[in-house]
Amino acid sequence: MQTARFLHVCERAARAGGQVLLDLLGQVHPREKGPRDLVTEADIRSQEVIREIVLGEFPDHLFLGEEESADPLADLSASEREQALCWVVDPLDGTTNFVHRLPSFAVSIALEQNNDLLAGVVFDPVANECYAAAKGRGASLNGQRLEVSQCRQLRQALVATGFSPDVQRGSLEIEQFVEMLTECQGLRRLGSAALNCCYLAAGRLDGYWATSVKKWDVAAGVLILLEAGGQIQQIDKGPFQLNRPQFVAAATPELSQEMFDVLGRACCSDGAGSRT
Secondary structure, three states: OOHHHHHHHHHHHHHHHHHHHHHHOOOOOOEEEEOOEEEOHHHHHHHHHHHHHHHHHOOOOEEEEOOOOOOOOOOOOHHHHHHOEEEEEEEEEOHHHHHOOOOOOEEEEEEEEOOEEEEEEEEEOOOOEEEEEEOOOOEEEOOEEOOOOOOOOHHHOEEEOOOOOOOOOOOHHHHHHHHHHOOOOEEEOOOOHHHHHHHHHOOOOOEEEEOOOOHHHHHHHHHHHHHOOOEEEEOOOOOOOOOOOOEEEEOOHHHHHHHHHHHHHHHHOOOOOOOO
16 A cells, blocks of 8 residues: 555645635635535635645546535445545635634545545645545644543543534434533533544544534544544444444543443423434
8 A cells, every 4th residue: 555645645735725724714605505504615725725735636536525416336246345445635624613714614635445444535635634544644734743631530621522503493303412511520522523523533522522513524634543442332233334323432442431321311301392
Protein backbone atom coordinates (compact mmCIF):
# COMPACT_ATOMS: atom_id res chain seq x y z
CA MET A 1 0.00 0.00 0.00
CA GLN A 2 1.10 3.54 -0.80
CA THR A 3 -0.03 4.76 2.60
CA ALA A 4 2.28 7.77 2.80
CA ARG A 5 1.27 8.92 -0.67
CA PHE A 6 -2.42 8.41 0.08
CA LEU A 7 -2.12 10.56 3.19
CA HIS A 8 -0.12 13.26 1.41
CA VAL A 9 -2.71 13.58 -1.37
CA CYS A 10 -5.50 13.47 1.20
CA GLU A 11 -4.01 16.42 3.07
CA ARG A 12 -3.28 18.39 -0.10
CA ALA A 13 -6.86 17.97 -1.28
CA ALA A 14 -8.32 18.85 2.14
CA ARG A 15 -6.27 22.04 2.35
CA ALA A 16 -7.29 23.01 -1.19
CA GLY A 17 -10.95 22.45 -0.35
CA GLY A 18 -10.51 24.43 2.85
CA GLN A 19 -9.08 27.37 0.92
CA VAL A 20 -12.19 27.40 -1.27
CA LEU A 21 -14.31 27.63 1.88
CA LEU A 22 -12.28 30.51 3.26
CA ASP A 23 -12.47 32.36 -0.06
CA LEU A 24 -16.26 32.04 -0.13
CA LEU A 25 -16.97 32.57 3.58
CA GLY A 26 -19.68 35.20 3.92
CA GLN A 27 -20.22 35.43 0.14
CA VAL A 28 -22.58 32.55 -0.67
CA HIS A 29 -26.33 32.05 -0.44
CA PRO A 30 -27.64 28.69 0.76
CA ARG A 31 -30.42 26.56 -0.67
CA GLU A 32 -32.26 23.73 1.04
CA LYS A 33 -31.61 20.05 0.36
CA GLY A 34 -34.38 19.24 2.81
CA PRO A 35 -35.97 20.79 5.91
CA ARG A 36 -33.24 22.80 7.66
CA ASP A 37 -30.57 20.99 5.61
CA LEU A 38 -28.48 23.40 3.57
CA VAL A 39 -26.12 23.26 0.62
CA THR A 40 -24.10 26.15 -0.80
CA GLU A 41 -21.91 26.96 -3.76
CA ALA A 42 -19.01 26.43 -1.35
CA ASP A 43 -19.92 22.74 -0.82
CA ILE A 44 -19.99 22.15 -4.54
CA ARG A 45 -16.86 24.09 -5.46
CA SER A 46 -14.86 22.56 -2.62
CA GLN A 47 -15.88 19.07 -3.77
CA GLU A 48 -14.86 19.84 -7.37
CA VAL A 49 -11.38 20.93 -6.26
CA ILE A 50 -10.96 17.85 -4.07
CA ARG A 51 -12.13 15.53 -6.84
CA GLU A 52 -9.68 17.06 -9.31
CA ILE A 53 -6.74 16.51 -6.96
CA VAL A 54 -7.44 12.96 -5.78
CA LEU A 55 -8.54 11.58 -9.14
CA GLY A 56 -5.72 13.43 -10.85
CA GLU A 57 -3.33 11.41 -8.66
CA PHE A 58 -5.35 8.18 -8.67
CA PRO A 59 -7.51 8.07 -11.80
CA ASP A 60 -8.48 4.43 -11.21
CA HIS A 61 -9.98 5.16 -7.80
CA LEU A 62 -13.66 5.82 -7.10
CA PHE A 63 -15.05 9.01 -5.58
CA LEU A 64 -18.03 9.36 -3.23
CA GLY A 65 -18.81 12.94 -2.22
CA GLU A 66 -21.67 14.30 -0.16
CA GLU A 67 -22.94 16.21 -3.18
CA GLU A 68 -22.88 13.11 -5.44
CA SER A 69 -26.12 11.84 -6.95
CA ALA A 70 -25.10 8.16 -6.76
CA ASP A 71 -22.78 5.82 -4.88
CA PRO A 72 -20.09 4.58 -7.33
CA LEU A 73 -19.85 1.30 -5.41
CA ALA A 74 -23.50 0.45 -5.91
CA ASP A 75 -23.18 -1.05 -9.39
CA LEU A 76 -20.08 -3.14 -8.66
CA SER A 77 -20.06 -6.85 -8.03
CA ALA A 78 -19.15 -8.11 -4.57
CA SER A 79 -15.63 -9.01 -5.69
CA GLU A 80 -15.17 -5.62 -7.38
CA ARG A 81 -16.31 -3.81 -4.23
CA GLU A 82 -13.77 -5.72 -2.16
CA GLN A 83 -10.92 -4.48 -4.36
CA ALA A 84 -12.12 -0.93 -5.11
CA LEU A 85 -10.40 2.04 -3.50
CA CYS A 86 -12.89 4.84 -2.88
CA TRP A 87 -12.41 8.39 -1.63
CA VAL A 88 -15.19 9.37 0.78
CA VAL A 89 -15.52 13.14 0.92
CA ASP A 90 -17.50 15.74 2.80
CA PRO A 91 -16.36 19.02 1.20
CA LEU A 92 -18.00 21.11 3.92
CA ASP A 93 -19.00 19.44 7.17
CA GLY A 94 -20.87 22.03 9.19
CA THR A 95 -22.66 23.87 6.39
CA THR A 96 -25.10 25.64 8.73
CA ASN A 97 -22.19 26.96 10.79
CA PHE A 98 -20.48 28.08 7.59
CA VAL A 99 -23.59 29.93 6.38
CA HIS A 100 -23.81 31.76 9.70
CA ARG A 101 -20.03 32.42 9.70
CA LEU A 102 -19.61 30.38 12.88
CA PRO A 103 -16.04 29.04 12.80
CA SER A 104 -16.79 25.36 13.37
CA PHE A 105 -16.71 23.62 9.99
CA ALA A 106 -14.24 21.42 8.17
CA VAL A 107 -13.29 19.41 5.10
CA SER A 108 -13.29 15.64 5.61
CA ILE A 109 -11.57 13.18 3.25
CA ALA A 110 -11.00 9.45 3.76
CA LEU A 111 -9.86 6.55 1.62
CA GLU A 112 -11.64 3.24 2.13
CA GLN A 113 -11.39 -0.24 0.71
CA ASN A 114 -14.16 -2.73 1.44
CA ASN A 115 -15.31 -0.62 4.43
CA ASP A 116 -11.75 -0.58 5.78
CA LEU A 117 -10.44 2.94 6.38
CA LEU A 118 -6.88 3.39 5.13
CA ALA A 119 -6.21 7.13 5.42
CA GLY A 120 -8.09 10.20 6.53
CA VAL A 121 -7.74 13.94 6.99
CA VAL A 122 -10.04 16.49 8.58
CA PHE A 123 -9.00 20.09 7.96
CA ASP A 124 -10.39 23.07 9.87
CA PRO A 125 -9.46 26.02 7.63
CA VAL A 126 -10.32 28.75 10.14
CA ALA A 127 -8.12 27.32 12.91
CA ASN A 128 -5.60 25.96 10.37
CA GLU A 129 -5.79 22.59 12.14
CA CYS A 130 -5.10 19.48 10.10
CA TYR A 131 -6.03 16.18 11.75
CA ALA A 132 -4.60 13.16 9.95
CA ALA A 133 -4.33 9.40 10.36
CA ALA A 134 -3.28 6.31 8.43
CA LYS A 135 -4.30 2.81 9.45
CA GLY A 136 -1.87 1.41 12.01
CA ARG A 137 0.26 4.56 12.07
CA GLY A 138 -1.42 6.71 14.70
CA ALA A 139 -3.12 10.09 14.44
CA SER A 140 -1.76 13.61 14.48
CA LEU A 141 -2.77 17.26 14.64
CA ASN A 142 -0.47 19.52 12.62
CA GLY A 143 2.20 16.84 12.92
CA GLN A 144 1.86 16.31 16.69
CA ARG A 145 0.70 12.88 17.84
CA LEU A 146 -2.83 12.66 19.25
CA GLU A 147 -4.15 10.66 22.18
CA VAL A 148 -7.61 10.55 23.67
CA SER A 149 -8.22 11.65 27.25
CA GLN A 150 -8.22 9.18 30.14
CA CYS A 151 -11.70 10.17 31.33
CA ARG A 152 -13.53 7.19 32.81
CA GLN A 153 -16.53 8.76 34.53
CA LEU A 154 -19.45 10.45 32.83
CA ARG A 155 -19.82 13.02 35.58
CA GLN A 156 -16.35 14.30 34.63
CA ALA A 157 -16.87 14.06 30.86
CA LEU A 158 -17.49 16.68 28.20
CA VAL A 159 -19.69 15.01 25.60
CA ALA A 160 -20.98 16.02 22.16
CA THR A 161 -23.88 14.95 19.98
CA GLY A 162 -25.94 16.19 17.06
CA PHE A 163 -29.50 16.06 15.80
CA SER A 164 -31.01 15.24 12.43
CA PRO A 165 -32.11 18.33 10.47
CA ASP A 166 -35.80 17.47 10.97
CA VAL A 167 -35.63 16.44 14.63
CA GLN A 168 -39.06 16.40 16.28
CA ARG A 169 -40.20 17.20 19.81
CA GLY A 170 -40.46 13.99 21.83
CA SER A 171 -38.19 12.02 19.50
CA LEU A 172 -35.63 9.50 20.70
CA GLU A 173 -32.84 11.97 19.85
CA ILE A 174 -34.32 14.52 22.25
CA GLU A 175 -34.85 11.94 24.99
CA GLN A 176 -31.24 10.79 24.70
CA PHE A 177 -30.03 14.39 24.86
CA VAL A 178 -31.99 15.07 28.05
CA GLU A 179 -30.82 11.85 29.72
CA MET A 180 -27.17 12.59 28.89
CA LEU A 181 -27.47 16.25 29.89
CA THR A 182 -28.35 15.30 33.46
CA GLU A 183 -25.47 12.85 33.85
CA CYS A 184 -22.35 14.32 32.20
CA GLN A 185 -20.25 17.32 33.18
CA GLY A 186 -21.12 19.15 29.97
CA LEU A 187 -22.95 18.46 26.72
CA ARG A 188 -22.27 20.23 23.42
CA ARG A 189 -23.87 20.33 19.98
CA LEU A 190 -21.09 21.81 17.85
CA GLY A 191 -22.45 21.28 14.34
CA SER A 192 -19.64 19.25 12.73
CA ALA A 193 -19.51 15.48 13.09
CA ALA A 194 -16.01 15.35 11.62
CA LEU A 195 -14.67 17.83 14.16
CA ASN A 196 -16.48 16.08 17.01
CA CYS A 197 -14.53 12.90 16.21
CA CYS A 198 -11.28 14.85 15.99
CA TYR A 199 -11.87 16.74 19.22
CA LEU A 200 -12.42 13.40 20.93
CA ALA A 201 -9.16 12.14 19.42
CA ALA A 202 -7.39 15.24 20.71
CA GLY A 203 -8.79 14.98 24.25
CA ARG A 204 -10.90 18.12 23.89
CA LEU A 205 -14.02 15.98 24.18
CA ASP A 206 -14.37 12.76 26.14
CA GLY A 207 -17.41 11.25 24.42
CA TYR A 208 -19.60 11.60 21.35
CA TRP A 209 -22.65 9.80 20.06
CA ALA A 210 -24.39 10.14 16.71
CA THR A 211 -27.46 8.56 15.15
CA SER A 212 -28.14 10.84 12.16
CA VAL A 213 -24.85 11.11 10.26
CA LYS A 214 -23.65 9.69 6.93
CA LYS A 215 -20.42 7.88 6.12
CA TRP A 216 -18.86 10.96 4.50
CA ASP A 217 -19.49 12.96 7.69
CA VAL A 218 -17.42 10.66 9.88
CA ALA A 219 -15.21 8.37 7.77
CA ALA A 220 -12.01 10.37 8.25
CA GLY A 221 -12.85 11.35 11.82
CA VAL A 222 -13.50 7.77 12.90
CA LEU A 223 -10.10 6.64 11.64
CA ILE A 224 -8.42 9.55 13.43
CA LEU A 225 -10.33 8.70 16.62
CA LEU A 226 -9.40 5.02 16.49
CA GLU A 227 -5.76 5.74 15.75
CA ALA A 228 -5.69 8.07 18.78
CA GLY A 229 -6.85 5.21 21.01
CA GLY A 230 -10.58 5.91 21.16
CA GLN A 231 -13.46 3.47 21.49
CA ILE A 232 -16.36 3.21 19.03
CA GLN A 233 -19.33 0.85 18.72
CA GLN A 234 -22.68 0.92 17.00
CA ILE A 235 -25.53 2.23 19.13
CA ASP A 236 -26.69 -1.41 19.50
CA LYS A 237 -23.21 -2.28 20.86
CA GLY A 238 -22.20 -4.12 17.70
CA PRO A 239 -19.02 -3.37 15.72
CA PHE A 240 -18.88 0.04 14.05
CA GLN A 241 -20.41 0.05 10.56
CA LEU A 242 -19.14 2.68 8.14
CA ASN A 243 -22.16 2.32 5.87
CA ARG A 244 -24.60 2.77 8.77
CA PRO A 245 -22.79 4.99 11.27
CA GLN A 246 -25.01 5.14 14.35
CA PHE A 247 -22.52 4.95 17.18
CA VAL A 248 -21.20 5.75 20.61
CA ALA A 249 -17.58 6.89 20.82
CA ALA A 250 -15.59 7.48 23.98
CA ALA A 251 -12.08 7.95 25.28
CA THR A 252 -12.12 4.83 27.46
CA PRO A 253 -14.10 1.57 27.73
CA GLU A 254 -15.41 2.60 31.15
CA LEU A 255 -16.83 5.87 29.83
CA SER A 256 -18.28 4.10 26.82
CA GLN A 257 -20.20 1.72 29.08
CA GLU A 258 -21.61 4.61 31.14
CA MET A 259 -22.75 6.36 27.97
CA PHE A 260 -24.48 3.19 26.75
CA ASP A 261 -26.22 2.85 30.11
CA VAL A 262 -27.55 6.41 30.01
CA LEU A 263 -28.62 6.27 26.37
CA GLY A 264 -30.32 2.95 27.08
CA ARG A 265 -32.54 4.62 29.63
CA ALA A 266 -33.88 6.91 26.93
CA CYS A 267 -34.51 3.97 24.59
CA CYS A 268 -36.52 2.19 27.24
CA SER A 269 -38.32 5.15 28.83
CA ASP A 270 -42.12 5.31 28.90
CA GLY A 271 -42.32 9.04 28.21
CA ALA A 272 -44.25 10.63 25.35
CA GLY A 273 -42.65 9.96 21.99
CA SER A 274 -40.35 7.24 23.28
CA ARG A 275 -39.33 4.27 21.19
CA THR A 276 -38.45 0.78 22.29
